Amino acid sequence: GDSVTQMEGPVTLSEEAFLTINCTYTATGYPSLFWYVQYPGEGLQLLLKATKADDKGSNKGFEATYRKETTSFHLEKGSVQVSDSAVYFCALSVPVSTGNQFYFGTGTSLTVIP
C-alpha cells in the first residue's frame, strides 16, 4: 500500500548549519507530496508541497523536490535558525473520488542550538 518513510530523529544542529531530512514514499498512483511542520504546542502547518514529478516546493528557505525516479522528497535548508526547531512530517496524498487519502511519516524532531 501507499506509505511514507522519513528519517528518524531527533536531529540536533547548530545555528546556520545545513539541514537535510530524508523522505521516501511508496504510491501506486500519482500522489502529491508535502512537508508539514509542528511547532511546540501547535497543530501541523503546511510548509511546502509539490503536486507532480520534478516540481520543487519552497517556503521560508526550505526546499524539497519531487523525484519520481528515486521516489523521494527530501527536505533541505541551507542555514537553519533556532526558530526552525520543530517536528517535521513528510506526507503524501492520493486523490480519490471519495476524498483525498493522506499518509504521514513518523515525524523528525529538529532542535537548533545557538
Add this chain to the structure above:
Amino acid sequence: DSGVTQTPKHLITATGQRVTLRCSPRSGDLSVYWYQQSLDQGLQFLIQYYNGEERAKGNILERFSAQQFPDLHSELNLSSLELGDSALYFCASSDHNGTGTFEAFFGQGTRLTVV
C-alpha cells in the same frame, strides 16, 4: 489560521467517562480527518469522513466513534476513557468543493487528559 476550528482546546476528565470533541472544517472542504498524537509519537490516523459518509478507518478503537453532520462539522466521541487515551486529538480538512485541494489543513488540536 488554517480555517479549521476545534473545540475544546483542553479537556480533563476521569477514567470511565465519555467526551465529545468537535471540529469545524474550512469553509467548503468536504473531507474531515481525525488523528491522535500521543506524547513522543507520530500521528495515528483514526477516521475520515467525506461529505457525511465514512470513507476510511485507521486504528480507531471500538470505544471511539465519529460522525459528520450535514453542515460538514464533525464530532469524535470517546467513551469508557482510559489513562492511555490521554493525547492530542487533531482534526484536519481537505477536498474543497469546487476548487479541489490536495493538502490537508489542521486545527490546533484538543488536548485530552484522562485522570
